[in-house]
Amino acid sequence: MDIRKPIPTNGGDWNTKFGETWKAQTAKLRDKFAGAIEEIRMPVEYPTDVPVIYVKKDQIIDVLGFLKSEAGFEYNFLSDITATDEEADPRFEVVYNLLSHTLKCRIRLKVRVKDGEEVPTACALWTAANWQERETFDMFGIKFKGHPDLRRILMDERWVGHPLRKDYPLRGYQVFTEPMAAKPELLD
Amino acid sequence: MSKDGSLGYLTTRLDAVIDWGRKNSMWPLPYGTSCCGIEMMATLAADYDMARFGAEAIRFSPRQADLLIVAGIINLKMAPILKTVYDQMAEPKFVISMGACASSGGIFNVYSVLQGIDTMIPVDIYVPGCPPSPEGLMHAVLKLQDKVARHDTHAHRRIAAAAGKLIANPQRTQGA
Amino acid sequence: MADPTGTNYSLPSGIDIHHGAHHDPDDLWEDSRVIVNVGPTHPAMHGALRMVARLNGETIENSYCEFGYTHRAKEKLGENRSYHNYIVYTDRLNYCSALANNVAYAMAVEKLMGIEVPERAVWIRMACAEIARVIDHLICVGINAVDIGAFSFFLYGFHQREEAYTLIEKLCGARLTTSYTRIGGLMADAPEGWEKELKAWVNKTRKTLDEMDRLLTGNKIWHQRTVGVGTFNKEQCLRYSYTGPNARAAGIDIDLRRDQPYMYYKNVEFDVPIAQNGDVFDRYAVRMEEIRQSLNILAQIADKMKKGPIWTEDKRVRIPDKEVVHNTMEGLIHHFKFFMTGFEVPEGEAYSAIEATNGELGFYIVSKGGPRAHRMRIRGPSVYHYAGLTEMTNGEKIADMVAALGSINIIAGELDR
Numbered sequence: 001m002d003i004r005k006p007i008p009t010n011g012g013d014w015n016t017k018f019g020e021t022w023k024a025q026t027a028k029l030r031d032k033f034a035g036a037i038e039e040i041r042m043p044v045e046y047p048t049d050v051p052v053i054y055v056k057k058d059q060i061i062d063v064l065g066f067l068k069s070e071a072g073f074e075y076n077f078l079s080d081i082t083a084t085d086e087e088a089d090p091r092f093e094v095v096y097n098l099l100s101h102t103l104k105c106r107i108r109l110k111v112r113v114k115d116g117e118e119v120p121t122a123c124a125l126w127t128a129a130n131w132q133e134r135e136t137f138d139m140f141g142i143k144f145k146g147h148p149d150l151r152r153i154l155m156d157e158r159w160v161g162h163p164l165r166k167d168y169p170l171r172g173y174q175v176f177t178e179p180m181a182a183k184p185e186l187l188d
Numbered sequence: 189m190s191k192d193g194s195l196g197y198l199t200t201r202l203d204a205v206i207d208w209g210r211k212n213s214m215w216p217l218p219y220g221t222s223c224c225g226i227e228m229m230a231t232l233a234a235d236y237d238m239a240r241f242g243a244e245a246i247r248f249s250p251r252q253a254d255l256l257i258v259a260g261i262i263n264l265k266m267a268p269i270l271k272t273v274y275d276q277m278a279e280p281k282f283v284i285s286m287g288a289c290a291s292s293g294g295i296f297n298v299y300s301v302l303q304g305i306d307t308m309i310p311v312d313i314y315v316p317g318c319p320p321s322p323e324g325l326m327h328a329v330l331k332l333q334d335k336v337a338r339h340d341t342h343a344h345r346r347i348a349a350a351a352g353k354l355i356a357n358p359q360r361t362q363g364a
Numbered sequence: 365m366a367d368p369t370g371t372n373y374s375l376p377s378g379i380d381i382h383h384g385a386h387h388d389p390d391d392l393w394e395d396s397r398v399i400v401n402v403g404p405t406h407p408a409m410h411g412a413l414r415m416v417a418r419l420n421g422e423t424i425e426n427s428y429c430e431f432g433y434t435h436r437a438k439e440k441l442g443e444n445r446s447y448h449n450y451i452v453y454t455d456r457l458n459y460c461s462a463l464a465n466n467v468a469y470a471m472a473v474e475k476l477m478g479i480e481v482p483e484r485a486v487w488i489r490m491a492c493a494e495i496a497r498v499i500d501h502l503i504c505v506g507i508n509a510v511d512i513g514a515f516s517f518f519l520y521g522f523h524q525r526e527e528a529y530t531l532i533e534k535l536c537g538a539r540l541t542t543s544y545t546r547i548g549g550l551m552a553d554a555p556e557g558w559e560k561e562l563k564a565w566v567n568k569t570r571k572t573l574d575e576m577d578r579l580l581t582g583n584k585i586w587h588q589r590t591v592g593v594g595t596f597n598k599e600q601c602l603r604y605s606y607t608g609p610n611a612r613a614a615g616i617d618i619d620l621r622r623d624q625p626y627m628y629y630k631n632v633e634f635d636v637p638i639a640q641n642g643d644v645f646d647r648y649a650v651r652m653e654e655i656r657q658s659l660n661i662l663a664q665i666a667d668k669m670k671k672g673p674i675w676t677e678d679k680r681v682r683i684p685d686k687e688v689v690h691n692t693m694e695g696l697i698h699h700f701k702f703f704m705t706g707f708e709v710p711e712g713e714a715y716s717a718i719e720a721t722n723g724e725l726g727f728y729i730v731s732k733g734g735p736r737a738h739r740m741r742i743r744g745p746s747v748y749h750y751a752g753l754t755e756m757t758n759g760e761k762i763a764d765m766v767a768a769l770g771s772i773n774i775i776a777g778e779l780d781r
Contacts (some may be wrong), residue, residue, distance in 0.1 A: 001678075002710035005478030009486050010471040011626045037450070049475065077618075078605050079717065084730055084739040097715050097728065097743075101616070104623045106715065128605035131751045139439070154432040154780065155300065156265045163299055163440060170437075170444050172299040172519030178267040180430070182401045183711060187418040187426040219405065221412045221434050223459035223540060226503075233522045248407040266412055266433040269404055290691055295452060297439035319540055 001165045003047050014050065015043040018105040022051050025073055025107070029053065031061055038112070050106045057111045060096075064109065067098060068125060075100045075107055081122065081132035083140045084168045090114040092142055096122070118145040139164035149186075156180055203339065205314040210254070210280065212242040212332035214248030217253035219273065225341055228259040236322035246253035250276040255332070256309075256341075259286040261294070262302045274309045280343035282336070284328050285311045290319045310342040396421055400762070404433045410507065410769065411776025413431050422761045423652045427754050431747075435780040442729075442740020446706025447473050447547060450740070455541040458743065458778045460503050461496030461721045462542045463532065470545040471626065472716035477547070479681060484672035485549045488535075490627045491562065491665045492544065493660045493718070494658040495532065496749045498569065499525045500721035500773075501609075501651045501658075508529035508648065508770035509580065512589050519575050531565055534558055547707075547777035548682060550674030559666040566659045566666070573655055581649070590645040594756050594768025598640050604752040607745050608723025610772050614642030644771040680707050705736030714766070717742075722746055722773055744778035 006013040015022075026040050036059035041052040055063050067075040075098035083094045096109040121144040122129035133144045134153040138165055141162040144150060152159060157180055161168055216238075220228050232238050232246065247253040251272045262270055274283070285305055288294035291314045293303035305311060312335060315328040337340050398419045412433035418425045431602040438597050445453070445691045454469040455462040474481060481489075490774040502525050506518035529539040532557050536544040544551050578588045596606070601614040611618065619636040621629045637653035639646035664779045675682055683702055688695035709731045717726035723745030756772075757765040 001478040003478055003712040003714055005480075007478065007480050009481060009627050010475045011624060012475050015380050045745065049714040049716075052713070075601065079715070079724065079726060080728060080741070080743040082728065082739075082741045082743075095728070095741075097726070099724075101618055109717065126605060127456075127603040127749060127755075129745060135747075153430075154435050156432070161756070163437065166443075168299070168440075170298055170440055173264065174299075175264055176268055179272060180265065181418045182399065183428075184399045184416070184418070186424050186428045187399065187416065222436075225411065226459060227540060230522070230526065233526075234519045235523060235526045246406070259437055260411075261434050263412075263433055263435055265435070268402060269433075273405055274413055296436045296441070300435045300437050300439060339408060 003049055012049070014105065018103075019043070019100075021103065021105060022107070026053070027053055028065075028072070029063070029082070032066065033059065035059075036063060042176055048108070050108050051178060052108045052110055054110050054112060057094075057113050057117065057119050060109065060111050061122060064096065064122055067107070067109075073100070074102045075150055078122070078126040078128050079106070081129055082138060083136045083142055085164065087166050090117075092140055092144060094119055094136065113142060115141075118143045120145050121147040123147060135180075136169055137163070141165065196329060199345035204337075204339060207263070207336050207339060211336040213245075214243045214255045214282070214329070214333070215245045215247050215253045216243050216257050217250060217257040217273070217277070218246055219256055219258045219260075219270065221262065221266065224289065224319040227322055228286065228325060231322040231325045236326060238326065238329065241326065241329055251278065253277060254280065255282045255284065255329075257284045257286055258275075258290040258305050259319075261289040261296065262305050263300055264302055265300070267302045267308060270305065271308050280341070280347060281343055282313075282341055282343055283309060283311045284313045284315060284325075284332060286315045286325055286328070287320055288316060289317070292316070294318060312341050312343075315338065381426070386767045397425070402765075409777070410607040410774050413769075413774060413776065415753070415765070415781075417757075417762065417765070419762060422763070424757050424760055424762055424765060426758060426762070427765075429750060429753055431750060431776075431779050434776045436777075438742060438781045439467065439740055442737050442742075444736065446735045447709060447737065448702070448706060449738075451545065451547075452541070452543045455543050456777050457716060457742065458500065458720060458725070458746075458775045459540060459724060459781065460775055461500035462540060463492035463544060464496040464500075464718070464720045465725065466542060466545040467493050468716070468718045468720060468725050469727055470547055471549045472714060472729055473709065474713050475716050476729055476731055477680065478710075479548050479676055479678050481549055481676055482668065482673045484553075485674045485676075486627050487552055487665055488554055489545060490629070490632075491662060492532075492542075493671075493720075494661050494665070495528055495562075495629075496653050497721045498659045498662075499528050501655045501734050504770075504773040505576075505651050508644070508767065511766050511770040512586075513695065514580060514586070517576055517579050520579075522574055524565075524572050527565055527568065531558070531561060534561070546675065546681070546683070548678055549673075555673045556642045559669055563666045564739075566662050570659055572655070573652065575651065581652070587645065588765060590648060590771075591643060592641075592766045593644045593760065594771060595641060595643040596752060596756050600755065601642065604755075605748045606723070606752065607748070608719070609647055609654060609720070610649045610723065610749055612637065612645035612705065615640050620717060620724060623716075626718060627723075628668075631668070632661050634658075634661050644767050646773040671739055708733060708735055709737075717743065720745070722749070722775065722778065725778075742781050744776075744781060746774045746776075746779040750779055 036056050038054040067073045077099040079097040079099050083092050090112040092113050094111040138152045138154050160162050221259050285291045290305050293301050313328045313332050395541045400417050402415040404414045409605045414430040417427035454465045457465045506521040509517040536542050601611045637650050639650050684695040689699045711733045713730040715728040717724045724765035728741035728742035732738045
């Protein structure tokens, strides 16, 4: 028994409610972005709660923009941008979770990216992406091309290493004796 | 000075009066970072009123406070700032480390957390709990008041060391 | 160096007051620009937040915000602790409403495992989430009022919070960090008569809320301090992914309880308050009305709750009772394996979001089989709200920044994780 069992009390029945919508949406996406989409994992075949669309990193912004504005998709709300360290090749997967305010359903996009490669930034579509991409950079070291201000956000700016990578130890302390200075140049 | 090295009667009475004043009008600096901060707010609010014991005038400026209550997690990013705030306080200053996170890092033995503020600043009272209930914090403040009355805090030892003299009537009791 | 008031003075040479920033000698207000560090230790900052602002007199021209001073690496801990152990870490997310985080996490893991929770447990979880909503809103509007200067308003609300603590203590023994839910159910049943006490608390809180309303809602001073301050309209809120009362104050009509219903929210009646302008007053009003709606939901739950089991009997997640553990071999081994290894969650990934007090609290859990998560991502709403503070306060006075910050309800535990 796993995620495929539809349980209404914890939102496990999304496939019953949105299965048809998702099938239509993924079919349309496959038509429009045939070259950009690597793989689509649908809920019942794979152990996932929403369709997961793997997009090539160069076209991710086009796909996100299409999902945001096109009628029938309308995924106008960015829930989350994060990443996972897969310890395979390519190493990271950047994950975008989207919600549609009008259709009330969710979808997930993933971009596979190697260590050292850059992903185009989604700041033009949602300003919320600004800090989320900074956090993904801080925690994983994934750089975002075109980001206005890519620097560390959660950790101290002098921190060395990216904590959420699998090779970073849980107890890798780095002690500082001076507080982080204010940066007036950021205000200009 | 008496033959056994302790100070005379009048000066010990004066010390007692000064410390009586100190303990009954402790001005806390609530250094609340996380969950313990909410329980500290509960202690200062109407139900568990800290004002009953004199610690009502909270002052967020270190220059004006004498009791630093570190309530919550202290990060490696925050640690130098805590040290700066502690250094800016004027003597005599007392520190209560409230909660498990401040005392020892708590349940967070991770890369970003300072494993106990006593690695950086001298602590007078540790309050266990996650978070300690307001009664726990009040017990800590009362115990601190007893310690001040007995001249048994780090602040007193520093002052005595700076003056190069013995502490008047050091009555350190067991297990307190 | 001349100054606009005409009094001649000059600084000793060698002192640079411009800190290397742009220096325009023709600018009339050049010398009245001050860079202020509203540092991590500050009475008006909720938790340890830092804002560096350039002020022109009292007006904020530009600012940037920093956080991370309470980062406790919960996401890394999610990869190193078993799913059962992780429950205690979820309390410390939004610590003003700890029960809601517990509920959200338990739902996320149950979704991954395909576990159905018994009915009474779902009702009690709903009650927990709504009590958490009420007490967090009471703190938020209370602290907002304290920052603006109205202190006794906070004390009224805080007393009701203490009474709620008594209710929560009856459930699980703890006031603040509850760790009440378990995967598949709850730690312990609500004691006899808890529903009646819940209803009594609901009635008392309604009356207290009326008193609090009389203090501030029609108050002219409150209006002057909060109407038109810290405005964030609908388009800005959508750009910054605002959720919860902050978004609803701007007119965004989304409430996950109604739109992506989970637990038994379809079986209770409640309204979702929406405001228009998105200023501090609207956020205050939306929160006060949400407290009332939550109290209605709680009264309905108290009536609808029936007796029954509170933990699923699914052997993967059910810790055996002590009689079974001490008297049977299988129980002993099951208990041992449960706590030494942790139960295994089948492979899969899920993003499970609930309408927590502050907005959409989401857990994105990726499991590759095994007793520990591969990735435990916590989508805390406060991060998105704090990101908008710069845009919200540009051009406002610094005192208005304090009001705006209090109204968006930043909880450091959720912000930094």
